[in-house]
Amino acid sequence: QPGKAWSGRFSEPVSDLVKRYTASVNFDQRMARQDIRGSLAHARMLARQGIIGTTDLADIERGMSQILGEIERGEFAWNLDDEDVHLNIEKRLTALVGDAGKRLHTGRSRNDQVATDIRLWLRDAIDTILALIGEFQRQLLNVAEANAATPMPGFTHLQVAQPVTFGHHLMAYYEMSRRDAERFADCRKRVNRLPLGSAALAGTSYPIDRESVAAELGFDEVCYNSLDAVSDRDFAIEFCAASALLMTHLSRLSEELILWMSPRVGFIDLADRFCTGSSIMPQKKNPDVPELVRGKTGRVNGSLIALLTLMKGQPLAYNKDNQEDKEPLFDTADTVIDTLRIYADMITGIRVKTDAMLGALSQGYATATDLADYLVKKGLPFRDAHEAVALAVRAAERHGCDLPQFSAAELKVAMAEVPGAADRLGDDVFAVLTVEGSLASRRHIGGTAPEQVRAAVARARAQLG
Numbered sequence: 001q002p003g004k005a006w007s008g009r010f011s012e013p014v015s016d017l018v019k020r021y022t023a024s025v026n027f028d029q030r031m032a033r034q035d036i037r038g039s040l041a042h043a044r045m046l047a048r049q050g051i052i053g054t055t056d057l058a059d060i061e062r063g064m065s066q067i068l069g070e071i072e073r074g075e076f077a078w079n080l081d082d083e084d085v086h087l088n089i090e091k092r093l094t095a096l097v098g099d100a101g102k103r104l105h106t107g108r109s110r111n112d113q114v115a116t117d118i119r120l121w122l123r124d125a126i127d128t129i130l131a132l133i134g135e136f137q138r139q140l141l142n143v144a145e146a147n148a149a150t151p152m153p154g155f156t157h158l159q160v161a162q163p164v165t166f167g168h169h170l171m172a173y174y175e176m177s178r179r180d181a182e183r184f185a186d187c188r189k190r191v192n193r194l195p196l197g198s199a200a201l202a203g204t205s206y207p208i209d210r211e212s213v214a215a216e217l218g219f220d221e222v223c224y225n226s227l228d229a230v231s232d233r234d235f236a237i238e239f240c241a242a243s244a245l246l247m248t249h250l251s252r253l254s255e256e257l258i259l260w261m262s263p264r265v266g267f268i269d270l271a272d273r274f275c276t277g278s279s280i281m282p283q284k285k286n287p288d289v290p291e292l293v294r295g296k297t298g299r300v301n302g303s304l305i306a307l308l309t310l311m312k313g314q315p316l317a318y319n320k321d322n323q324e325d326k327e328p329l330f331d332t333a334d335t336v337i338d339t340l341r342i343y344a345d346m347i348t349g350i351r352v353k354t355d356a357m358l359g360a361l362s363q364g365y366a367t368a369t370d371l372a373d374y375l376v377k378k379g380l381p382f383r384d385a386h387e388a389v390a391l392a393v394r395a396a397e398r399h400g401c402d403l404p405q406f407s408a409a410e411l412k413v414a415m416a417e418v419p420g421a422a423d424r425l426g427d428d429v430f431a432v433l434t435v436e437g438s439l440a441s442r443r444h445i446g447g448t449a450p451e452q453v454r455a456a457v458a459r460a461r462a463q464l465g
């Protein structure tokens with residue numbers, strides 16, 4: 001196979017099927033810019049160290065700048081015969097500049113080259129994701145602030161539990177996204193270490209200077225063990241794990257949007273541009289976008305498991321298995337980036353139906369805990385108060401009304417069986433039985449009182465800067 005980078009040793013060519021099976025150029029050409037950047041940094045170091053000549057470096061720089069132009073204009077002829085992005089570019093370089101192109105790979109292997117390219121690519125993807133999380137958060141904060149005092153039922157077990165505000169509910173997702181951002185930023189630290197200089201696995205006998213390459217490429221440090229450097233994909237797994245959690249959060253929010261948009265619940269409406277119709281049922285407006293976010297979470301989870309499984313049986317150091325890391329990684333980044341983009345916009349398209357939220361609040365005895373707390377503050381032990389209010393709820397159920405609709409006298413009758421409960425009940429009880437009273441009373445940090453929701457929004461804005 002004359003012309004192949006590793007051809008001399010072989011007595012027969014690989015079959016077309018094997019060629020197609022082993023080639024990665026169809027998907028790893030996405031890393032072309034990173035590959036060129038890494039090669040240029042490597043070549044400059046080789047020249048500084050006197051390993052290649054300065055005219056070689058000039059030729060390499062000239063050739064690479066032409067290749068970059070060809071790729072950007074879509075003129076570069078990617079060739080399956082040259083296996084991957086690295087060999088495609090190197091071959092073209094040699095065609096353009098001759099011997100200097102053949103000197104580029106001195107002291108380097110595709111094993112440390114590909115590991116460097118992925119890290120450069122992923123670092124950019126993480127920076128994009130961090131910016132998009134910020135954008136999503138800003139939109140979320142606007143909607144939360146506008147609804148800092150909008151009452152809605154808070155649920156546990158999907159049963160009405162206690163009143164919260166819609167703003168408080170949305171701020172729960174802000175907290176999740178804040179942890180997501182922390183995780184991506186933390187993952188970036190371990191992405192940002194340079195494998196180049198490890199060569200195939202054992203390092204190289206040339207007098208290379210890895211620190212200067214790291215500095216030129218913006219890496220925080222070098223990878224300190226050559227065997228680990230070429231075989232480590234922890235950083236890719238960490239990225240997919242952070243992505244899976246982010247998607248899990250957006251999937252939960254999607255599930256809520258879908259549920260809230262169901263006419264059975266009717267808490268919100270989503271802007272038409274995030275919904276689609278039915279080809280048979282003319283009346284339909286379906287929440288396709290949140291449904292797809294929920295669905296795409298499955299493929300991101302799948303990519304995480306694919307990468308973990310890819311690595312678990314590999315002996316040191318590099319194995320060709322690693323070529324399978326790219327598609328799950330790229331797909332994960334693409335999915336997260338698109339999902340965040342669409343979500344930032346979708347959040348602003350939520351129309352809140354406050355009447356439906358209030359209506360649901362008046363059906364589930366949402367202020368029962370407030371009534372118990374009221375009795376406790378008057379001196380009744382909490383367990384007795386709990387029992388007294390349980391009796392009041394049963395009476396309300398029999399009467400088909402909610403707690404605030406009882407008179408004080410009726411409440412006293414309902415609680416009569418619990419000693420000490422009725423005597424402690426006064427007319428001031430109605431202040432705590434209302435939704436507004438319940439909300440306003442939860443005014444500590446992290447509580448649902450409108451003033452606290454506004455404080456949480458302000459705190460979040462300060463965090464975002």
Ligand code: ARG
Binds near residue numbers: 024110320322324
């Ligand atoms: N395309 C390969 C990959 O993605 C590059 C490294 C190949 N190295 C080798 N010795 N076969 O991992």
